[in-house]
Amino acid sequence: MDQLGQRRGRPLIALTDEFTLKGLLPFFATFLRELNFDVQIHTGADQRVLKRGIEQANVAFCAPMQLYHGLIAELRESGPDYLFVPMLRSLERVGEESCAAVCPIVQASPDLLRWDLGTEGGPRVLSPVIDIGTDNLSSKELIESCRRLALELGVPLSWWSAYQAAVAAQQAFDAECLALGRRALDFCEQHDIVPVVVLGRAYTIHNRVLNSNVPAIVREQGAIAIPVDCYPIEASVPVYQDIFWGYGQRVLRAAHQLRRTPGQYSIFCSNYSCGPDSFNLHFFAYLMEGKPFAIIETDGHSGDAGTKTRVEAFLYCVHEDLRSAEPSAAATRDLVTIERQKARLPDIRAREERVLIPRMGEGAEVLAAALRGVGVAAEALPLPDRDTVRLGRRHTSGKECLPMSLTLGSLLQRLGTRCGRRALRLLHADGDRPLPLRRLQHLAQDHARAAGLPGPGARLVARRHRLLRRHPGRLLGAGLLRLHGRGPAARGAL
Ligand code: SF4
Numbered sequence: 001m002d003q004l005g006q007r008r009g010r011p012l013i014a015l016t017d018e019f020t021l022k023g024l025l026p027f028f029a030t031f032l033r034e035l036n037f038d039v040q041i042h043t044g045a046d047q048r049v050l051k052r053g054i055e056q057a058n059v060a061f062c063a064p065m066q067l068y069h070g071l072i073a074e075l076r077e078s079g080p081d082y083l084f085v086p087m088l089r090s091l092e093r094v095g096e097e098s099c100a101a102v103c104p105i106v107q108a109s110p111d112l113l114r115w116d117l118g119t120e121g122g123p124r125v126l127s128p129v130i131d132i133g134t135d136n137l138s139s140k141e142l143i144e145s146c147r148r149l150a151l152e153l154g155v156p157l158s159w160w161s162a163y164q165a166a167v168a169a170q171q172a173f174d175a176e177c178l179a180l181g182r183r184a185l186d187f188c189e190q191h192d193i194v195p196v197v198v199l200g201r202a203y204t205i206h207n208r209v210l211n212s213n214v215p216a217i218v219r220e221q222g223a224i225a226i227p228v229d230c231y232p233i234e235a236s237v238p239v240y241q242d243i244f245w246g247y248g249q250r251v252l253r254a255a256h257q258l259r260r261t262p263g264q265y266s267i268f269c270s271n272y273s274c275g276p277d278s279f280n281l282h283f284f285a286y287l288m289e290g291k292p293f294a295i296i297e298t299d300g301h302s303g304d305a306g307t308k309t310r311v312e313a314f315l316y317c318v319h320e321d322l323r324s325a326e327p328s329a330a331a332t333r334d335l336v337t338i339e340r341q342k343a344r345l346p347d348i349r350a351r352e353e354r355v356l357i358p359r360m361g362e363g364a365e366v367l368a369a370a371l372r373g374v375g376v377a378a379e380a381l382p383l384p385d386r387d388t389v390r391l392g393r394r395h396t397s398g399k400e401c402l403p404m405s406l407t408l409g410s411l412l413q414r415l416g417t418r419c420g421r422r423a424l425r426l427l428h429a430d431g432d433r434p435l436p437l438r439r440l441q442h443l444a445q446d447h448a449r450a451a452g453l454p455g456p457g458a459r460l461v462a463r464r465h466r467l468l469r470r471h472p473g474r475l476l477g478a479g480l481l482r483l484h485g486r487g488p489a490a491r492g493a494l
Contacts, residue, residue, distance in 0.1 A: 057069045
């Protein structure tokens with residue numbers, strides 16, 4: 001980083017790795033430097049910067065966005081020629097997953113900052129849209145994003161060699177992170193030290209304010225913290241196709257491996273008000289069942305005392321686990337076990353199942369009528385009311401989005417009212433958007449079972465079915481959850 005930051009008397013571009021670019025700084029800093037600009041890199045934002053962000057933002061964003069706000073305000077005042085705040089829309093993929101999106105707040109941050117900080121009188125703001133396609137650093141989307149950025153900076157000719165240098169820098173950085181992690185794991189094994197993998201988004205776990213100082217506290221307590229981006233993950237670990245968020249995918253794959261690796265433990269560092277984590281934390285806890293783990297959330301204001309107590313308690317459980325005759329019984333939970341089968345309308349019709357359509361707008365009635373028109377028993381769930389919200393909230397953590405609570409509440413209300421002989425399916429609008437389907441599946445399954453609805457051996461399966469074309473060329477998909485039991489009693493209960 002020191003080398004990248006050396007001044008050569010060229011126009012100066014200021015950037016930071018504290019939010020959007022955490023993990024991708026080597027690529028963009030190298031690219032801009034190779035385009036013949038000097039780069040000024042800011043890292044390590046502290047409590048003072050967070051305070052400034054909170055005061056200036058006027059909106060109760062999550063702590064990472066507030067911190068970014070304060071930092072960009074400071075960078076703006078430091079007098080560079082350009083301020084680089086890209087609109088990054090996705091991360092590099094870890095496998096064959098179709099999506100590795102970043103949160104809408106990260107994506108919208110350049111526009112939010114432009115509005116809040118104004119554009120007059122400061123440096124020129126560069127906020128190119130950066131897409132990363134399925135081929136990651138070699139994807140045509142990223143290459144095109146780089147070409148457009150070079151064009152915007154007025155250096156269209158040398159961009160290809162700059163891009164190649166940037167790829168090499170990023171690959172070297174990524175390889176070194178993993179090598180560091182392997183060395184740390186080996187060191188722990190040789191010296192009988194507990195390795196604790198710190199899970200979370202890169203910009204949270206590498207900032208002292210946002211990570212509640214967990215890595216340092218873990219070290220003080222005698223264990224070694226290893227960031228998730230340095231933790232090597234076996235190729236055999238599943239890639240979750242239903243996980244929309246790039247960081248969520250990385251965390252959950254690490255959790256899958258950690259749960260199955262004796263002697264390795266984890267702490268998930270998160271931030272209050274984080275939308276994606278309102279689901280990811282549940283999946284993490286689900287995967288980790290049967291092995292000690294900890295979740296530590298912060299808004300950046302808590303001191304170290306509370307975190308110390310929790311880390312101490314966690315490490316106590318870890319030592320107990322290690323001392324026990326059978327540390328961490330075999331893992332039983334796997335997010336991949338949800339069945340993914342094609343749900344074809346003729347099959348649904350032949351099995352005489354009933355399709356329930358949550359009330360996500362007036363289209364629910366229309367869709368139900370259309371299905372009935374082709375011989376499928378279908379009903380739109382009623383408009384949710386206060387009781388629906390209350391019921392849904394009772395069975396969720398309160399952090400999830402409202403549609404999640406409404407859908408679950410509607411489903412549970414329906415299950416609790418009418419009986420019938422048909423097995424039920426819940427149709428859930430899906431497609432290529434963030435979808436709480438898997439969380440909904442877990443919750444519905446747990447509560448249906450707790451309520452004794454489908455009977456022993458009952459299962460709930462998630463299905464994706466593309467049914468409708470909302471716009472030409474664009475599909476509106478649908479996920480179908482099926483509730484069914486083994487015997488007539490179970491079916492009768494539904
Ligand atoms: S992922 Fe969470 S912490 Fe990050 S910007 Fe989005 S809401 Fe904030």
